[in-house]
Amino acid sequence: MKPLRAPRRLFSTGLAGVLLLSACAAQGGPADSAPDDSRSGDAPTATAPPAPAASGQVTAITTVLQEGDGPPELCLGGVAESYPPQCGGPEIAGWDWDAVEAESAHGTTWGRYTVEGTWDGTTFHLTEAAAAPAAQPVLPDDPRLDPDNAGAAEPGTPESEAPELQYEVFDHLGGLSGSFENGYVWVTVVYDDGSIQRYADDRYGADTVAVQSALRDIG
Numbered sequence: 001m002k003p004l005r006a007p008r009r010l011f012s013t014g015l016a017g018v019l020l021l022s023a024c025a026a027q028g029g030p031a032d033s034a035p036d037d038s039r040s041g042d043a044p045t046a047t048a049p050p051a052p053a054a055s056g057q058v059t060a061i062t063t064v065l066q067e068g069d070g071p072p073e074l075c076l077g078g079v080a081e082s083y084p085p086q087c088g089g090p091e092i093a094g095w096d097w098d099a100v101e102a103e104s105a106h107g108t109t110w111g112r113y114t115v116e117g118t119w120d121g122t123t124f125h126l127t128e129a130a131a132a133p134a135a136q137p138v139l140p141d142d143p144r145l146d147p148d149n150a151g152a153a154e155p156g157t158p159e160s161e162a163p164e165l166q167y168e169v170f171d172h173l174g175g176l177s178g179s180f181e182n183g184y185v186w187v188t189v190v191y192d193d194g195s196i197q198r199y200a201d202d203r204y205g206a207d208t209v210a211v212q213s214a215l216r217d218i219g
Helices: 023-028 164-172 195-204
Strands: 058-067 073-075 103-105 108-119 124-126 177-181 184-189 209-213
Touching (some): 164 195, 184 195, 195 209
Parallel strands (some): 184 209
Antiparallel strands (some): 103 108
């Protein structure tokens, strides 16, 4: 099996800005900065939590991209706006380019779709025919964004100045995108069943890290 390429990752100082940044900007982001594990009080060699599998069906609206003879991948962490685009992420099994409309250029094939399937912690297994993406689902407001419910991360630090804790959280938890807002370090991972959030609470303290899942449970 081809080694999993690291996904393009996004990082910003505002949660809304995550959706607007291109992955090109991520090249100078957290991966290029040395994390300071001393902030958490743990050794730099602390083991990251394992990627949990989903117990049921999950879905996402995302770009699927295949480069050359490599496997098709879910671009959950952003897409570089080149031609052809560039991105990487978990492999998607059961994918058939003949069943969808797609673009191809210079040995790369891609398109944006609504996908539904299962997640075993490593590979996304397509179980339903992919479709052209509908409107992004309206998700309930996260109570952690309420100004009256501010978190404990770096109290008093301006949101325009990304605190060092962001960089460690982002890299240690395998973040796809992240931000600092309302006293929380926000980080999006491929999938969380709650175990990554519990790990973050234990490692960094309650009301410090807000974990979000790129793959959403169905039902």
